[in-house]
Amino acid sequence: MSKPLLSLENIYVDFERDGVISQVLDNVSLSVHKGEFLSIIGHSGCGKSTLLNVVAGLVPVTLGAALLDNKEIKGPGPERAVVFQNHSLLPWMTVYENVRLAVAKLYGAKENLKQLHDRTLHNLELVKMTHAKDKRPGEISGGMKQRVGIARALAMEPKVLLLDEPFGALDALTRAHLQDTVMELHERIRSTVLMITHDVDEAVLLADRVVMMTNGPKARIGQIVDVKTPRPRDRRVVMQDMQFVECRRRIVSFLEAHDHAPVPLTEPA
Structure with a gap:
C-alpha cells in the first residue's frame, strides 16, 4: 500500500x-x-x-x-481547508466575492483576471451555486451558505478537506x-x-x-x-x-x- x-x-x-x-x-x-x-x-x-x-x-x-x-x-496552511458548522462567510460580500477572495489569495499573483474569474465560477458550479453568485449571505438559505463555504474551501485545492x-x-x-x-x-x-x-x-x-x-x-x-x-x-x-x-x-x-x-x-x- x-x-x-x-x-x-x-x-x-x-x-x-x-x-x-x-x-x-x-x-x-x-x-x-x-x-x-x-x-x-x-x-x-x-x-x-x-x-x-x-x-x-x-x-x-x-x-x-x-x-x-x-x-x-x-x-x-492552504493545503488544509476547514468548513465549520458556522459558514463564516463575509456578510458584506456576494457569494461570488466570498469564493473569489480565496481564489485571489492563493492564485492572485500567478493568474490573470479571467483565470481568477473562471476558477471562481468553476468552484461555484461544483456546488451548484452559480445562480446565486450575486446574492449576499443574508439573502440565501443556511444550506446554500454551506454550499458556498464548501466552494470556498475547494477553491484552495486543498490536499485535505476538513469538515467540522x-x-x-x-x-x-x-x-x-x-x-x-x-x-x-x-x-x-x-x-x-x-x-x-x-x-x-x-x-x-x-x-x-x-x-x-x-x-x-x-x-x-x-x-x-x-x-x-x-x-x-x-x-x-x-x-x-x-x-x-x-x-x-x-x-x-x-x-x-x-x-x-x-x-x-x-x-x-
Missing part, C-alpha cells in the same frame, strides 16, 4: 486553564491515504474537534507528530441534499476528507472508514470500522444494504457502551 497522505503518530494534546491541565487526547495514531473519506464520531467531549484542529494546524500537539506528505504540521459538523445546524431535508452534494464532489474530484459528525447514518453513508473516539478525558481511538458499501452510493439503496446495516450496528453499539462514561465540563468538543 502507498504511504499515507496524512499521519498522526502517537498524538497527545493537553490544555491548561487556570493552572489546571486537562488531558484531551491520549496516544492517538491514525493514517489517512489520498482520496479517503473518514468520518470521526463520538460523544460530546471526546476530543473530535481537537483532533481536527490538530490537522488544521490550529492546535499544537503536546507530544507526538502530525505529518502531511511526510512534513510536520506546524500551523494553518458542516450540516449540524441544518434541517433534515437540507442536510440530506448537502450529504448528496459532498458524495458527488468526492466521487468527482477524489478529495481526501476528514469529517466530524454526531450522526451515525451520515458517518456511514459518506465515509470509507468511521473512526470512533472513546470518551474524554484522555480520549483515544476506540475502534475503526471499514465501510465496504460500493460507491457511488444512493441513500435509498444503501440503507437496506447489509454491509451498511452491520457498520451502523457496530457504531451504535460502541456509542451505547460509552454513553455513561463521565465527561468533564471543561473538555472541548
